[in-house]
Amino acid sequence: MGFSTLALHCGTKDKSFGATLPPIYQVSAFSHESMEDLEMVFQGKSSGFAYTRIGNPTVAAFEQRINALEHGNGAVATSSGMAAITQQFLNILSSGDEIIASTGLYGGTIQLFSLLVNLGIKVHYVSDFSIKNLENIFETTANSDKIKAIFAETISNPSLQILDIKATANFAHSKNIPLIIDNTTATPYLVNPIDLGSDIVIHSSSKYINGSSDAVSGVIIDSCKFKWNFEKYPSLAKFKQFGIYANLVKLRKDTVASIGGCLSPLNAYLNTIGLETLSLRIEKICDNAYQLAKFLSQIHGIEVNYPLLDEDSSTRKILVKEQLKGKAGGILTLRAGSKKKAFKIINSLKIATIASNIGDIR
Numbered sequence: 001m002g003f004s005t006l007a008l009h010c011g012t013k014d015k016s017f018g019a020t021l022p023p024i025y026q027v028s029a030f031s032h033e034s035m036e037d038l039e040m041v042f043q044g045k046s047s048g049f050a051y052t053r054i055g056n057p058t059v060a061a062f063e064q065r066i067n068a069l070e071h072g073n074g075a076v077a078t079s080s081g082m083a084a085i086t087q088q089f090l091n092i093l094s095s096g097d098e099i100i101a102s103t104g105l106y107g108g109t110i111q112l113f114s115l116l117v118n119l120g121i122k123v124h125y126v127s128d129f130s131i132k133n134l135e136n137i138f139e140t141t142a143n144s145d146k147i148k149a150i151f152a153e154t155i156s157n158p159s160l161q162i163l164d165i166k167a168t169a170n171f172a173h174s175k176n177i178p179l180i181i182d183n184t185t186a187t188p189y190l191v192n193p194i195d196l197g198s199d200i201v202i203h204s205s206s207k208y209i210n211g212s213s214d215a216v217s218g219v220i221i222d223s224c225k226f227k228w229n230f231e232k233y234p235s236l237a238k239f240k241q242f243g244i245y246a247n248l249v250k251l252r253k254d255t256v257a258s259i260g261g262c263l264s265p266l267n268a269y270l271n272t273i274g275l276e277t278l279s280l281r282i283e284k285i286c287d288n289a290y291q292l293a294k295f296l297s298q299i300h301g302i303e304v305n306y307p308l309l310d311e312d313s314s315t316r317k318i319l320v321k322e323q324l325k326g327k328a329g330g331i332l333t334l335r336a337g338s339k340k341k342a343f344k345i346i347n348s349l350k351i352a353t354i355a356s357n358i359g360d361i362r
């Protein structure tokens, strides 16, 4: 099935009345015929639901749809993109661990990582993801066995660096660590990081996936291809019996269930609808952004950052062509020379909304 067909038909079959959209199961708990039945659900031996913090049919419909679109092997939805990143890292890291992350990360993520420092988790920030530079970090780190993951955004928000996913994944695997990608800004329509070797994909589904700015949410999609070494990742050891599924099972049964950063059924429903039009919106959004970038770049005194405006030899422009179907996403940034000039430009806009968000259809 093609992308748009999957986006319309996957994960929404309602067996009760044939509703064409997933019913909104806006409930906290699910009743069962007997205590034995409920016990089976809790033990994961039957497929029902017990309590919405752990699982809910409306949330599951969204998880199945985004999992199919990202070519994953299972997904867990969360209350926000930040909750997805937090819960994914707490799922695999222990105090004393280190990760490599991009300097171009979304500001909220950098703020989160400064909190993780208090839990004894160190972040090596890099702007240059060349193999030489990554190798250098391993060589200069006192105990490089402590480096447990590489984390970056496909198109960084808002600096617009573009990651070579395949090369970075190959490097991560040569060090026996997973590559975790935040694919919020590219969306599965432009690239499936899992097909290029990424092990885990995270989204702030508040943005393009939802599309209408009516729900904050996040999701973690696991390829279930990474072979966890349970001595290197002791926090997953309790789930050793699940092998390559350990991260996914622990997320659902342990980390998200215990921390409680779960997605509400109504927000999951809104995201499922959002996904139905993702391909159409991203085509239009990328086209609009490129037209706008070209137009603005002709105005004297404004400097525009948009990858397709680069010289043909620019690495990120080549990556747009080879990795992102030639489309550079919906974000562009402007430099006007001073805060005063920047504010004046923004305040003069007639149609655009002044808001701190991306991916809103308006």
Ligand SMILES: *Cc1c(COP(=O)(O)O)cnc(C)c1O
Pocket (backbone or CB within 6 Å): 080, 081, 082, 083, 106, 108, 109, 153, 157, 182, 184, 185, 204, 205, 206, 207, 216, 217, 218, 358
């Ligand atoms: C918005 C955003 C986040 C955080 O997501 P929320 O849903 O706002 O918590 C993470 N990463 C990127 C790239 C984002 O744009």
